[in-house]
Amino acid sequence: MRFLFKTDYxxxxxxxxxxxxxxxxxxxLACLLIAPFVLSSxxxxxxxxxxxxxxxxxxxxxxxxxxxxxxxxxxxxxxIGAYTAAYLQQYNVPFPVYFLAGGLLTGVVGALVGFPALxxxxxxLVIATISxxxxxxxxxxxWETVTNGNEGMRVKTLSLFxxxxxxxxxxxxxxxxxxxxxxxxxxxxxxxxxxxxxxxAIRDSETAARSMGINVSLYKVKSFAISAGITGLAGxxxxxxxxxxxxxxxxxxxxxxFIIVILIGGTFSLHGAVLGAIFLVMIDPFLTYLKDDLPGIxxxxxAAFGADSxxxxxxxxxxxxxxxxxxxxxxIYGIIIVLFVLFEPLGLYGxxxxxxxxxxxxxxxxRATFKRQKIYVKxxxxx
Amino acid sequence: xxxxxxENLSLHFGGLKAVDSVSFAVEKGEILSIIxxxxxxxxxxxxxxxxxxxxxxxxxxxxxxxITQQPAYxxxxxxxARTFQNIELFENATMLSNLxxxxxxxxxxxxxxxxxxxPSVRAGEKMHRRRVEQVIEFLDLEAYRDKLISGLPYGVRKxxxxxxxxxxxxxxxxxxxxxxxxxxxETEDMSFWIRDMKTELGITVLMxxxxxxxxxxxxxxxxxxxxxRVLAMGSPSEVQRHPDVVAAYLGA
Numbered sequence: 001m002r003f004l005f006k007t008d009y010x011x012x013x014x015x016x017x018x019x020x021x022x023x024x025x026x027x028x029l030a031c032l033l034i035a036p037f038v039l040s041s042x043x044x045x046x047x048x049x050x051x052x053x054x055x056x057x058x059x060x061x062x063x064x065x066x067x068x069x070x071x072x073x074x075x076x077x078x079x080i081g082a083y084t085a086a087y088l089q090q091y092n093v094p095f096p097v098y099f100l101a102g103g104l105l106t107g108v109v110g111a112l113v114g115f116p117a118l119x120x121x122x123x124x125l126v127i128a129t130i131s132x133x134x135x136x137x138x139x140x141x142x143w144e145t146v147t148n149g150n151e152g153m154r155v156k157t158l159s160l161f162x163x164x165x166x167x168x169x170x171x172x173x174x175x176x177x178x179x180x181x182x183x184x185x186x187x188x189x190x191x192x193x194x195x196x197x198x199x200x201a202i203r204d205s206e207t208a209a210r211s212m213g214i215n216v217s218l219y220k221v222k223s224f225a226i227s228a229g230i231t232g233l234a235g236x237x238x239x240x241x242x243x244x245x246x247x248x249x250x251x252x253x254x255x256x257x258f259i260i261v262i263l264i265g266g267t268f269s270l271h272g273a274v275l276g277a278i279f280l281v282m283i284d285p286f287l288t289y290l291k292d293d294l295p296g297i298x299x300x301x302x303a304a305f306g307a308d309s310x311x312x313x314x315x316x317x318x319x320x321x322x323x324x325x326x327x328x329x330x331x332i333y334g335i336i337i338v339l340f341v342l343f344e345p346l347g348l349y350g351x352x353x354x355x356x357x358x359x360x361x362x363x364x365x366x367r368a369t370f371k372r373q374k375i376y377v378k379x380x381x382x383x
Numbered sequence: 384x385x386x387x388x389x390e391n392l393s394l395h396f397g398g399l400k401a402v403d404s405v406s407f408a409v410e411k412g413e414i415l416s417i418i419x420x421x422x423x424x425x426x427x428x429x430x431x432x433x434x435x436x437x438x439x440x441x442x443x444x445x446x447x448x449x450i451t452q453q454p455a456y457x458x459x460x461x462x463x464a465r466t467f468q469n470i471e472l473f474e475n476a477t478m479l480s481n482l483x484x485x486x487x488x489x490x491x492x493x494x495x496x497x498x499x500x501x502p503s504v505r506a507g508e509k510m511h512r513r514r515v516e517q518v519i520e521f522l523d524l525e526a527y528r529d530k531l532i533s534g535l536p537y538g539v540r541k542x543x544x545x546x547x548x549x550x551x552x553x554x555x556x557x558x559x560x561x562x563x564x565x566x567x568x569e570t571e572d573m574s575f576w577i578r579d580m581k582t583e584l585g586i587t588v589l590m591x592x593x594x595x596x597x598x599x600x601x602x603x604x605x606x607x608x609x610x611x612r613v614l615a616m617g618s619p620s621e622v623q624r625h626p627d628v629v630a631a632y633l634g635a
Contacts, residue, residue, distance in 0.1 A: 190498055194490035211464070
């Protein structure tokens, strides 16, 4: 186990506490940089989605994980970013401009949502953000002159400095990766400065935060704005990745997916947002697999155990019916959330930290090490 | 003019008069204790001063400025810090970040500067850290810098809360039962620190306390409250001999 000998206040400020971090994150970055040359285009495309979801996850993490304000409206913020991009693109606005405009506009909308949210906590805040998301969805469907209504909008291929950047190409992947990395670095900077500490203070005790001179309302609005702004930036990339956007893409289910990203990754660290995004993007191919292959496999197993062809056919049909049932995805998401909240409230990153500690302390790890730790998602707060 | 003054301060919850036209003054550099039986309105007065409750009537003055209408977050900015009866620390953060939150009123950096972590932010962080380290040294908290609050024992948390209040470099500090839940030795330490705060740091102290040993040891003056009203005011021994105070504690 490594013991850090701190000799300077700088040691507590810098992003990488010791050289081991530089090496491991450097290796990770190198792997991500060579990924498009090694992996299949399908996997690179999945990585792009991981980057976009992780960016949204980081945004949501600032709001929910660090400021303690739950939100089920982030699909709407994503939509605002995406539609801003699609709308401005029609007027040949260059990418850097509408990229920033998407983030800025979403940030402003986020701040506006933050104001009524000042008086709400816990479940009521969740309801308020859900209603906001529904309002945005409805506006997108009805404001046909701008959004083209339910017919949706085409998003032209991204062009950066006169170069076309196709949505399946490596350049687009690098762009998404860069946005994610910059978002993470910016957020880490924020977290090690007064604003980030004020967010955490508000999460843990509003009364104490107020008596320490923190303008709780202002910082909640700031948190909403930053979180929404980041989500808006991701929305611009999202629009380009999908190349077509319509209101029914930005439903409550998408907001729930973002909650899954941070909940499953772990709500206390930015690592969680990335791990959760990987998990969520991976779950889709898994569900497809469930739909396509699982009935055959189960029927095969049944046949191996001596079921005749008619029974096996029936089993096949039944399993196929369940696997392709409507709403199965939502049900599975629900089960995943419940199981994680019950058994691994610290999420994947929490599990990783435990595994790491096990090897660091080996063979002295005590089973009760994490017994007393009480970390919880604050959904019910009374102050 | 007094340093800090409460004039006819009242707080009514419906028919209940938690604080009933209480007036008192705190002189610069003194330690004033408020004592009284449970429910006498001691903590309510603190909550009125730190603007958690708006007063039903009355005024509060600090350094000749009317602070009755100031928003709660401005109170710290004026130089009034407080601790809470039931510790209100930021549980899922380290002690260091708790204390750094205490420095919040001194932070001058803007959001965009923090996003980029410009040199000015870095310099500010180091300056805050130096001040925090002074408080850590003052209160002997060196062992807990990177510890999460949720894993620390009650006695230590109590001291950390005091430390957080000191980190804001207050002129007036409100201590809400600084010795509750502490054992005899810890209470003794606390009394030394309270005296040191007055003599070394020049902080004016207003405290609510039940432990009469601590009150006698540190207080310059004592106010006794009951049912939201002032019973007696004066030196510790005077107040303890006052017939109304004896009656309030022991029954007539």
